Every structure is written in C-alpha cells, then in structure tokens.
Amino acid sequence: MEKIATDRYFDYYQYNYATDDPRLGYYFLISDGEATLVYSESGVTEAFNDQYAYFHYFQYPFINPIDVHTVPSWVHEAIFYQIFVERFYNGDPGNDPGSVSPWGELPKPKSFFGGDLQGILEKLDYLKELGINGLYLTPIFESPSNHKYDTTDYRKVDPAFGDKDLLCKLIKQAHENGIRVILDGVFNHSGYFFAPFQDVLKNGGHSQYAGWFHFTEFPEHGGEPKYRCFGTSPNMPKLNTSNPQLKKYLFDTVAYWMEETGIDGWRLDVSDEIDHQFWRDFRQLVKGINPEAVIIGENWHNSYPWLMGDQFDGVMNYPVTKSCIQFFASGEISAEEFAEDLSGSLMWNSDQANFSMLNLLDSHDTMRFLTWCRGDKKKLMLAILFLFSYIGVPCTYYGTEIGMEGNGDPDSRRTFDWDENRWDKDLLAFYQQIISFRKSCKPLQYGNIKMWADDGVFYLERGYGDEKALTVLNNTGEGKNIVLPVGKAIDWVSAEKTE
Amino acid sequence: MEKIATDRYFDYYQYNYATDDPRLGYYFLISDGEATLVYSESGVTEAFNDQYAYFHYFQYPFINPIDVHTVPSWVHEAIFYQIFVERFYNGDPGNDPGSVSPWGELPKPKSFFGGDLQGILEKLDYLKELGINGLYLTPIFESPSNHKYDTTDYRKVDPAFGDKDLLCKLIKQAHENGIRVILDGVFNHSGYFFAPFQDVLKNGGHSQYAGWFHFTEFPEHGGEPKYRCFGTSPNMPKLNTSNPQLKKYLFDTVAYWMEETGIDGWRLDVSDEIDHQFWRDFRQLVKGINPEAVIIGENWHNSYPWLMGDQFDGVMNYPVTKSCIQFFASGEISAEEFAEDLSGSLMWNSDQANFSMLNLLDSHDTMRFLTWCRGDKKKLMLAILFLFSYIGVPCTYYGTEIGMEGNGDPDSRRTFDWDENRWDKDLLAFYQQIISFRKSCKPLQYGNIKMWADDGVFYLERGYGDEKALTVLNNTGEGKNIVLPVGKAIDWVSAEKTE
Incomplete structure (x- = not known):
C-alpha cells in the first residue's frame, strides 16, 4: 500500500x-515487521476471526x-473562466437597462453598467487567446437585478443581456472556438416578480402556486404573507x-x-439548500439529454453527500479557496x-469528484484574491500556479x-477594464503561459496528486504513467535552496531562472 | 452536551x-475550564476565524x-418473529411436494417437510399467545427449493405453500390478531427456472430478456452461456x-x-448487492402505496449508505448478532x-434507522444462538434480555x-417440534414475560439508549421522558454485588430474586 495523503x-x-x-x-494486516494486527469492520484486532468472516470484513458487495x-x-482538460455578465463587456448599448452608470465606475449594490451576451460574443x-476552454456565466434569465439571481422568467433571456437567438449564437461560436459554456441554474429560489409568486401574493393560499414556495403564514385580513x-x-422567495x-x-x-442552446452543463446556485431527491432526478434528466453535460454545485463545505455519483459531478471548491x-x-x-488541509479535503471524495471540482481563488461571492493578497502580485501568481497544478x-x-x-x-463585481494600457500585461502573459502549459501537460490534467512540505516550501506532485509534474512553491519570502529531481524546470515567478 | 456513547x-x-x-x-467550543479550542469543519483550531465563517462552520444548509x-x-412497538415457512407447521398435507421427509427428521440441504401457509394460519x-406482533416470512413464491430463494414465478405463491387466496386470508387473520406481516423480496437474483432466464438459455443474446441478467458470454456454438x-x-442467476x-x-x-394482500412491508434479500438507484425508486414505490410499510434490507455490514432516508428503514442487524x-x-x-462495539455501531446511523433495525440473535443463515452457547440456556436468556432491551x-x-x-x-432450519412435552416451557414462559414486559415499558420501545460496563457487568439504560429502564447483565459466571438505583427490579435469569 502507498501513503497518498496526510x-x-x-x-x-x-x-x-x-x-x-x-x-x-x-481486510488489512498492519505489521511493523514483528507484530501484526488486523483492521476490519470490527476495528483493529489481534486476529481476524474466520468464524465470523462474513460478519466483519470490509466489502464491495457488488x-x-x-x-x-x-x-x-x-x-x-477543462480550463474555466467565470463571467459576471453585467460587468464583462457592453457589446450592445442598445439593450442597456434604463439607468446605466459609466463603465469603469465603482459598482454599488444596484448599479447597472450594460454588460451583455453580445459583449461576451x-x-x-x-x-480564446487567453486559452480558456470553458465559460461559466452567472445567471442570464430575466430578472430586475444586476446579478440576476432573482429570476422573473426562467424561460426568457434578460432583454438587457440579449435574447434566445443571441444566446444560441454565442454558444455556437464558443463551441466553434473550442469553448464549452455552462449556465447558472438558480432553482433554490425565484425572484419576487416570478409570476407564480405574484399569483400567490394576489390569491393567497388558494393560488395553484401556493405549494411552489415555503409560505408559513397567510394573514387573515390581507397583507403580505410570510x-x-x-x-x-x-x-x-x-x-x-x-x-x-x-x-x-x-x-x-x-x-x-x-435542447434549444446546446449548453454543456450547469452551475447550481445555493445547491446545498435544495433537497437531494430534486438533484437525483435532476442528474437523470440532464445526463439523459447529454451524458457529457457537467453538473457543478455551489456548496461551500464538505459535499460528500452530493458527490456520491447520484447528484453532482463536482462543486465549486471553496474549501480550496479558503486554504489558498x-x-x-x-x-x-x-x-x-x-x-x-488540501489533502484532507481530497480524501472526502472520490477521484471522479476531485477531477470534476471547480477550483477557484475567487468569485462574485468573495473578495478578489489579489485584494486578499493586499496587491502582492507574486502571492497571486503563486496561488495561480497552485490552482493550475491542482487536481480538478x-x-x-x-x-x-x-x-x-x-x-x-x-x-x-467591477467592470472589466478593456483599456489594455491599464492591464498588468506581465500577469496576463503569465496566465497565458500557465494555461498553455497545463494544456500540454498530461500529468496536470490526468495525474494523481501528492502534496507535502519541506523547510516551509510546498510541493505538489502529479503523476501520470511514467510522467511526473512537480510544482514547488516558496511562499516564505526568503530564498530557499531547492534540490529538484532530474527533469526540466521552469521558474515561473521569481526573477532569476535556474535549471 | 451529553456524552451518549463510547x-x-x-x-x-x-x-x-x-x-x-x-x-x-x-461550531463547537472545547474547554477544559482554562483553555478553549474550536472544532469546526477546519478541524480543531485555536480560534474560529469569523472572516471565513461561511467557509468552515458545520451546517445544516436547509x-x-x-x-x-x-x-x-x-x-x-414491533416485536417480530421469523418463520422459515417450510419448517414451521404443515397445515395442509394435501399440498405437500412429491417427496416429504417425516416431520422431525434432521434436515438435509434438499429435504422437504411440508410446512406451509395453512400451517402458519x-x-x-x-x-398471539407468545405475544409477537410482527411476522417475517422467508420467501413464499414459486420455486423448486425448500428455502425458495430461487424464484421461478414472482407472481405465484408456491403451490406447496398455498395460493394467493390463502395468503390473503393469512394476512387478514394476522391483522385481526394485531400481527403485521412482511414478505421476503428476492430481487437480487431469480431462480434458474424463471421463465425469462429460460428464454435466454433458449434464444441466447437475441432473447428480449438477455438484458435482465448479467450474461458475460454466449458461446458461439451453443452450450450454456456464462x-x-x-x-x-x-x-x-x-x-x-x-x-x-x-x-x-x-x-x-x-x-x-x-395491493392484493395488504402486507406491511418487505425484507429484502441480498439487498447490498443491488444498485442504490433500484432501492431509491423502490422506496418511492412502496411508500407511495403504503407510507406505513416497512423496508428492511439484508445487509450484514455498516449500512449507512442505505440508511440515509432514501432507501431502507433499517436492516437485519447482523453486527449486533456478532457482538452477542x-x-x-x-x-x-x-x-x-x-x-x-454496540455503541460504535449505533453511531453509524440516525435514530430513525436505529429504531427500525431488525435485531436478531440468529436466522436461517446462522447457527442457532443456543447452539453458539453450547446449550447453556442461561447465556441464551441473557442474550434475549439484551435483545428485548436494545433499541430497534x-x-x-x-x-x-x-x-x-x-x-x-x-x-x-429444523422442523418446529409441536409436541409440547418436548418444549422448554421455562424458556417459553420467560419469552412470553419479556415480550409482555417490553410491550408495557415505553422506555424499551421509545427510549434513547446508553450502555456501559462496570466490574465485568453490562449495563443498558433506556430513557424516555422521566422514565428509565435499566438492564443489568452479568455474564461473568460469578456472583456480583450490584447496587441498583431506586425503582422496581426484576431478576429475570438467576434463581434468587432480590429487590
């Protein structure tokens, strides 16, 4: 047996x-060379009692x-990119919502800037030049907010983002460029203006939609129910x-x-607050339509109960975000x-789930990682190196x-600054290189993983057949002498390159 | 917090x-009165970092x-009794299979004795006099064997056992006597003579039933497939x-x-070798027909993956059998x-599952418990006292x-000896008393459970509201001075009674 994690x-x-x-x-025999113990479903015992064998071996029954x-x-092989649609690019000012702030202004909770599907297109x-091959779009269906997590109409692209034809066109062109697209499924709650909810507000408990929500009280003499x-x-709601x-x-x-758009899967909002039975049936539905569609939950915690094979493929990997x-x-x-900590969270789940995790440093729900780093770009770069070396x-x-x-x-959720003069072009080049490297490196895509630390330096090894990729990250702020095994080495972050 | 198990x-x-x-x-605070540590999803740490609160508290999301x-x-309140139908009582010699051994002869693997549904009726x-209020019958559908775990026709009561009308009559009369009946569902495998299997043997891979089984090879030039x-x-198969x-x-x-018979649930043969999806859908089917039907799997091991609420209510509790x-x-x-060991296995599952476990000392698949005890009746009686005190x-x-x-x-699987002169009447009376006692004792039916040992003596306490029931079992073979809390004490096993 091999020790794979600690x-x-x-x-x-x-x-x-x-x-x-x-x-x-x-069952297992544990030996220190002299004494031998047995580890079975009975725990650690001095011997395995064959008389009760069937009672207490471990098993895969079938x-x-x-x-x-x-x-x-x-x-x-997937490399994803999350777009908060309202803030990426305003490709069609003609469909902007009524009151739009100037692009580049710092956002307030209710700001609109006009970003849309035409902008992504x-x-x-x-x-493509960046190198990503997957897009996760925050919600695009009709909603009064900028984030659109409060859906008014699940069957309609928000007019300020475009329409169904434009969505189809975007997905088609993305596919032609080798980019898969997943949408944000917001099924935990609707928006206040979702017609069935409005129907209940109007008709109370008699509405045919009363059971679609979690109403706890209808006031006897009118007024808003609870x-x-x-x-x-x-x-x-x-x-x-x-x-x-x-x-x-x-x-x-x-x-x-x-069926209409050919999307490649779903990211599922607040997925851990929805019942498991819903997700089990959801998986059968989605995989029945497209077995290659991916299902990614938004669970911030240990998600084993959702990742046993009957519900999600993976989740947004916030435990990794926290450790980073x-x-x-x-x-x-x-x-x-x-x-x-990383090794522990890897052991929560199967390899299949680990390979399907959406690993992220930040999102629309967190502070940006560079801000966590107080602007220290080298720390961000180390974290990016980690992210692209990690499994998932x-x-x-x-x-x-x-x-x-x-x-x-x-x-x-600031607007993307399209003035290239203000870009950190070194960082962008670094990003393009690490993406390109990951794409060319089978161990980083398919390999098993081992992590350890030595002298304050973090080591991450991915092994695939005879190939190995070793990522060495020194976040101590001090120079370290690191002896690398024979092979080709790339110094990604520091100024001096050593081979 | 209360320590409930070790x-x-x-x-x-x-x-x-x-x-x-x-x-x-x-999350939890762990304190020894001076230092305090935090236990969260991050493990044991010195403090809980509120900055990451959402990342690492434990949670019930919803x-x-x-x-x-x-x-x-x-x-x-259930007290079950398992009947191996072919060996309980021959109520209708008219439906006996061709060659029947004399009742009372020791059984060989292929013996028939003529036990049947009329016999149970x-x-x-x-x-009823014994006091049980639940019957689990081993399989009763048509099959060439005495145990009938190799079904020929799932829709037909075995003619040597009776017919559908007799089954309905038996269940009706059992219900009238306050006795529920569950049947043995053998869905992991059929019998060799199951018509669809025979169809595949005849027509090979072209049979419409080829996919009903796990055929691994059809020989090119005839012969039996694998x-x-x-x-x-x-x-x-x-x-x-x-x-x-x-x-x-x-x-x-x-x-x-x-629907035809009004049975009260199923015991499921070899349930751990059948896919989980089958059991999830099975639960929805069964509970849809009768929400009060019980579903008991035959899993011999830690069965948590089947007992999370979407599959079984409980399982045959073989880990308890082994410990006994x-x-x-x-x-x-x-x-x-x-x-x-018992406490550990209790902690595998929810209270609901623990209350639904079918706890047994022996079955048709084990040696009889009295034989495990080498005929020492007092040991059996202690085990029975335990069984009727335990949760489930x-x-x-x-x-x-x-x-x-x-x-x-x-x-x-010997025949039941109906000659009362050869019965152990003390044991029978003991049985009737403990059953009657359990029925009158809410803590034993509904109570929480705690177990411990002291001076080689085993203690089992069940608490329900203000009531407590304490079972004290001395299996040391030596006299022990046991101080009991105030209350009423019954000395079930030893000759001398102390109050």
Missing part, C-alpha cells in the same frame, strides 16, 4: 486492485455500474423543490435550455498545514488575469 | 437543539422534509436491476402483492468491549422460544 489527523493509504469480479471482501460516479470525459477572441427566502432576502408541479416546471425549463487565502494571501497557515478544473474569475482588484460584493 | 476509539457527544429554522450553522428519514410509526393463536449469479450458485424492463416487472410485482455471539456465547469479548425491533427466529438448537444451514 492531513492534520490521519495518514491515508491506497491500494489499487484491478479485478473483473464486481464483488470484493477484504459494484453495479449504474452506481459508479461517471463524470464528463472532458473535465480533465465580441470578446471570444480575447478568451414565506421562507434565500438568506434574509425577501426578493428571493425559496422554491419548494419537492412540489411535483414546480419540479416539472423547472425540469422542463432545464430541458428546454439544454490562508496560505498564499494571509500567511496564517504554514506550507505543512496547507498540504494537510481551474476556474478564473473574469479580470483576475489582468490584475483586477476588489473587496466583497459589490466591489468584487 | 466505542473502542471515540467518545460521542450529543446536543438536542430545537428550532423552527430549517437552517443551522454551528433541512428539506423530503430528505428526512421517515420510518413507520409502529416500529417502536393454524398457529396464529400460538404466536452469467453472474448469487455467490457461486448457478441456480440463482443475478438480475440486472438497472434494466428498465426488469425493473418495471419487479416493481409491478411489488405493487401487485402489496462474542459476548454472551463465546465470551471472547468483555462487557466493556460489548458496550463499545427484536426478531425471534422460530423455535428459539422453545429451546430449538441447530448448527449452520441446513441444520438451522
């Missing part, structure tokens, strides 16, 4: 065993293929996803957009702790590559 | 928190009722439960028997280890109550 509490060992038999019973977590074949060349919502936002009629409506919607903030930006954890799908929040900064919402 | 490796603490809010984020494990309301009074089966039994046509056939069968053998019968584990549904294998013995299959 976290703050445990060592993890792995043994790969290939067999045609779908059944396997097993591996049924339908239970095996199968993920899209393309996730290993016109910048596909930029994205209902559960997302967080404390009354403009986002929580949907009752166990209601069969609502479920059919949402599933028809999901099928509609997949703590190691690269704030320096509050050591390289050892960084390796341990690296996802870049729009503008990170040109050095955009921003505090939490709404400041994390 | 196993060989951990202490387990519990805090009950009632709230109307379906969302909860939380408790959706549809995900909550809901079990039949009656499991707490005629002994309902006996069962197929997966249960264990190594070619007379039990494994069913491909992910095949939609087979699934529909089996589900229609399940609905048919539930090791503590009461063989004496190879101490009272401390017994308490620890006690299930008695037919004849244990009169002192039946038997080694492994086929000896564990």
Whole structure:
C-alpha cells in the first residue's frame, strides 16, 4: 500500500486492485515487521476471526455500474473562466437597462453598467487567446437585478443581456472556438416578480402556486404573507423543490435550455439548500439529454453527500479557496498545514469528484484574491500556479488575469477594464503561459496528486504513467535552496531562472 | 452536551437543539475550564476565524422534509418473529411436494417437510399467545427449493405453500390478531427456472430478456452461456436491476402483492448487492402505496449508505448478532468491549434507522444462538434480555422460544417440534414475560439508549421522558454485588430474586 495523503489527523493509504469480479471482501494486516494486527469492520484486532468472516470484513458487495460516479470525459482538460455578465463587456448599448452608470465606475449594490451576451460574443477572441476552454456565466434569465439571481422568467433571456437567438449564437461560436459554456441554474429560489409568486401574493393560499414556495403564514385580513427566502432576502422567495408541479416546471425549463442552446452543463446556485431527491432526478434528466453535460454545485463545505455519483459531478471548491487565502494571501497557515488541509479535503471524495471540482481563488461571492493578497502580485501568481497544478478544473474569475482588484460584493463585481494600457500585461502573459502549459501537460490534467512540505516550501506532485509534474512553491519570502529531481524546470515567478 | 456513547476509539457527544429554522450553522467550543479550542469543519483550531465563517462552520444548509428519514410509526412497538415457512407447521398435507421427509427428521440441504401457509394460519393463536406482533416470512413464491430463494414465478405463491387466496386470508387473520406481516423480496437474483432466464438459455443474446441478467458470454456454438449469479450458485442467476424492463416487472410485482394482500412491508434479500438507484425508486414505490410499510434490507455490514432516508428503514442487524455471539456465547469479548462495539455501531446511523433495525440473535443463515452457547440456556436468556432491551425491533427466529438448537444451514432450519412435552416451557414462559414486559415499558420501545460496563457487568439504560429502564447483565459466571438505583427490579435469569 502507498501513503497518498496526510492531513492534520490521519495518514491515508491506497491500494489499487484491478479485478473483473464486481464483488470484493477484504481486510488489512498492519505489521511493523514483528507484530501484526488486523483492521476490519470490527476495528483493529489481534486476529481476524474466520468464524465470523462474513460478519466483519470490509466489502464491495457488488459494484453495479449504474452506481459508479461517471463524470464528463472532458473535465480533465477543462480550463474555466467565470463571467459576471453585467460587468464583462457592453457589446450592445442598445439593450442597456434604463439607468446605466459609466463603465469603469465603482459598482454599488444596484448599479447597472450594460454588460451583455453580445459583449461576451465580441470578446471570444480575447478568451480564446487567453486559452480558456470553458465559460461559466452567472445567471442570464430575466430578472430586475444586476446579478440576476432573482429570476422573473426562467424561460426568457434578460432583454438587457440579449435574447434566445443571441444566446444560441454565442454558444455556437464558443463551441466553434473550442469553448464549452455552462449556465447558472438558480432553482433554490425565484425572484419576487416570478409570476407564480405574484399569483400567490394576489390569491393567497388558494393560488395553484401556493405549494411552489415555503409560505408559513397567510394573514387573515390581507397583507403580505410570510414565506421562507434565500438568506434574509425577501426578493428571493425559496422554491419548494419537492412540489411535483414546480419540479416539472423547472425540469422542463432545464430541458428546454439544454435542447434549444446546446449548453454543456450547469452551475447550481445555493445547491446545498435544495433537497437531494430534486438533484437525483435532476442528474437523470440532464445526463439523459447529454451524458457529457457537467453538473457543478455551489456548496461551500464538505459535499460528500452530493458527490456520491447520484447528484453532482463536482462543486465549486471553496474549501480550496479558503486554504489558498490562508496560505498564499494571509500567511496564517504554514506550507505543512496547507498540504494537510488540501489533502484532507481530497480524501472526502472520490477521484471522479476531485477531477470534476471547480477550483477557484475567487468569485462574485468573495473578495478578489489579489485584494486578499493586499496587491502582492507574486502571492497571486503563486496561488495561480497552485490552482493550475491542482487536481480538478481551474476556474478564473473574469479580470483576475489582468490584475483586477476588489473587496466583497459589490466591489468584487467591477467592470472589466478593456483599456489594455491599464492591464498588468506581465500577469496576463503569465496566465497565458500557465494555461498553455497545463494544456500540454498530461500529468496536470490526468495525474494523481501528492502534496507535502519541506523547510516551509510546498510541493505538489502529479503523476501520470511514467510522467511526473512537480510544482514547488516558496511562499516564505526568503530564498530557499531547492534540490529538484532530474527533469526540466521552469521558474515561473521569481526573477532569476535556474535549471 | 451529553456524552451518549463510547466505542473502542471515540467518545460521542450529543446536543438536542430545537428550532423552527430549517437552517443551522454551528461550531463547537472545547474547554477544559482554562483553555478553549474550536472544532469546526477546519478541524480543531485555536480560534474560529469569523472572516471565513461561511467557509468552515458545520451546517445544516436547509433541512428539506423530503430528505428526512421517515420510518413507520409502529416500529417502536414491533416485536417480530421469523418463520422459515417450510419448517414451521404443515397445515395442509394435501399440498405437500412429491417427496416429504417425516416431520422431525434432521434436515438435509434438499429435504422437504411440508410446512406451509395453512400451517402458519393454524398457529396464529400460538404466536398471539407468545405475544409477537410482527411476522417475517422467508420467501413464499414459486420455486423448486425448500428455502425458495430461487424464484421461478414472482407472481405465484408456491403451490406447496398455498395460493394467493390463502395468503390473503393469512394476512387478514394476522391483522385481526394485531400481527403485521412482511414478505421476503428476492430481487437480487431469480431462480434458474424463471421463465425469462429460460428464454435466454433458449434464444441466447437475441432473447428480449438477455438484458435482465448479467450474461458475460454466449458461446458461439451453443452450450450454456456464462452469467453472474448469487455467490457461486448457478441456480440463482443475478438480475440486472438497472434494466428498465426488469425493473418495471419487479416493481409491478411489488405493487401487485402489496395491493392484493395488504402486507406491511418487505425484507429484502441480498439487498447490498443491488444498485442504490433500484432501492431509491423502490422506496418511492412502496411508500407511495403504503407510507406505513416497512423496508428492511439484508445487509450484514455498516449500512449507512442505505440508511440515509432514501432507501431502507433499517436492516437485519447482523453486527449486533456478532457482538452477542462474542459476548454472551463465546465470551471472547468483555462487557466493556460489548458496550463499545454496540455503541460504535449505533453511531453509524440516525435514530430513525436505529429504531427500525431488525435485531436478531440468529436466522436461517446462522447457527442457532443456543447452539453458539453450547446449550447453556442461561447465556441464551441473557442474550434475549439484551435483545428485548436494545433499541430497534427484536426478531425471534422460530423455535428459539422453545429451546430449538441447530448448527449452520441446513441444520438451522429444523422442523418446529409441536409436541409440547418436548418444549422448554421455562424458556417459553420467560419469552412470553419479556415480550409482555417490553410491550408495557415505553422506555424499551421509545427510549434513547446508553450502555456501559462496570466490574465485568453490562449495563443498558433506556430513557424516555422521566422514565428509565435499566438492564443489568452479568455474564461473568460469578456472583456480583450490584447496587441498583431506586425503582422496581426484576431478576429475570438467576434463581434468587432480590429487590
């Protein structure tokens, strides 16, 4: 057996065993060369009692293929880019909402700037040159807000973003450029102006849509009823996803957009607050339409219950985000702790899930990473190197590559500055190079992973067949003598290059 | 927080928190009175960093009722009795199979004795007097074997057992006597003579039923194809439960028997070798027909993946069986280890699942418990006291109550001896008393549970509101001075009674 990981509490060992038999019973012998102990479902014992063998070996009773977590074949090679649509590029000022702030002004919670689908379409060349091959768009369906997480009409592209034809055109051209597109599915809650919700406000408990939400009280003498919502936002009434009629409506919607536009999957908003049964049926629906569609949840925590093969392929990997903030930006954890925390979270899930995680340094819901780093670009670059070396799908929040900064919402949602003179071109070139390198490096795409630390330096090794890729990150601020194994070395961050 | 359990490796603490809010984020403070540490999803740390609060508290994101494990309301009061139908009582010699051995002869693997549904019907009074209120019948559908785990026709009661009308009559009369009945669902494999299997043997890969099984090879020039089966039994070809046509056939069968006969649930044979998706859909089917039907899997191991609320209510609790053998019968584990092992297995699952476990000392698949005890009746009685004190549904294998013995299959399946002169009447009276006591004792039915050991003596406490029931078991073979809290004490096993 091989030790593949160590976290703050445990060592993890792995043994790969290939067999045609779908059944396997097993237990472990633990030996220090002299004494031997047994580890079985009975725990650690001095011997394995064959008289009760069937009672207490570990087992795969029968591996049924339908239970095996199968993920899209393309996730290993995917390199994603998240676009907050309203802030990326205003390609069609003709469809701007009524009152638009000047592009470049710092955003307020309710600012509009006019970013739209035409804007993304016109910048596909930029994205292609950057090298990404996947786009995650924040919501695009009709909604009164700039972020559009409060849907008014699930079947209509927001007029300020474009229309269905434009969406189809964007996805087609993205596909022609080798870029997959996933949309943001906001099924935990609707917007306040969603027609069925308005119907309940008007007709009370008698509305045919009353069961679509979580109403807790209808006042006897009129007035607004009480209902559960997302967080404390009354403009986002929580949907009752166990209601069969609502479920059919949402599933028809999901099928509609997949079939009409050919999108490559979904990012699922507030996915951990929706019932598991909804997600199980959702997976069957989505994979039935397109087995290669990806399903990415927005869970911020250990997501094992969603990643057993019956629900999501992966989730937005916020535990990794947190570890990156703590190691690269704030320096509050050591390289050892960084390796341990990452290793621990890897052991939560199967390899399939780990390869399908959307790994991110920042998003529309966090401070921008460069701001966590207080503008220290080298720290950001180390974190980017880590992100593109790690197992799973690296996802870049729009503008990170040109050095955009921003505090939490709404400041994390600034407009993309298209004046190249103000770009950090070194950072952009670095980004293009690391993307290109990842694309050429099978171990970074398909390899297993091991992490450790030595003398304050973090090591990440990916192995694929005979090939190995080793990423060495020195975040100590001091020079270190690092002895590398034979091979080709690239010094990505420091000024001096050594081979 | 209260320490509710200790196993060989951990202490387990519990805090009950009632709230109307379906969302909860939380972490723990661990204090020794001086220093305080934090336990969160980040592990044990010196402080909880509020800057990352959303990243690393523990949480119930949103408790959706549809995900909550809901079990039949009656499991707490259930007292089951397992009948191996062919060996319980021959009520109708007119339907006996061709060659029947004399009742009372020791069984061989292929013996028939003529036990049948009419036999159970005629002994309902006996069962009522014993006090049980639930029956689990081993399979009753047409099959060439005595155990009938190799089904020929899923829609037909085996003619040697009776017919559908008799089954309905039996269930009706059982219900009238307050006895629920669950049947054995054998969906992991069929019998060799199951018509669809025969069709594939005849027509090869072209059979419309080829996908119902796990055929791995069809010889080019005729001859029997290769197929997966249960264990190594070619007379039990494994069913491909992910095949939609087979699934529909089996589900229609399940609905048919539930609707025609009014049975109270299913015990599911070899349930851990069938795919999880089958069981998820099975649960929806069964609970849709009768929300109060119980679903009990036959899993011999830690069954958490099946007991999360979407599949089974409980399983046959073989880990408890094993601990009972090791503590009461063989004496190879101490009272401390017994308490620890049981506590550990309790912590695998939710309370709902623990209350729905079918707890057993023995079954048709094990040696009889009295035989494990080498005939030492007092050890059996201690084990019975334990079984009826423990959380979950006690299930008695037919004849244990009169002192039946038997080694492994086929000896564990002897005919029930209806000559009362040969019964162990003390044991039977003991059984009736403990059943009656359990029925009158709310803590034993509904209470929480704590176990510990002291001076080699095992203690099991059940608490329900202000009431407590304490079971004290001394399996040391030596006299012990035991100080009991104030209350009423019953000395169940030893000759001398103390109050």
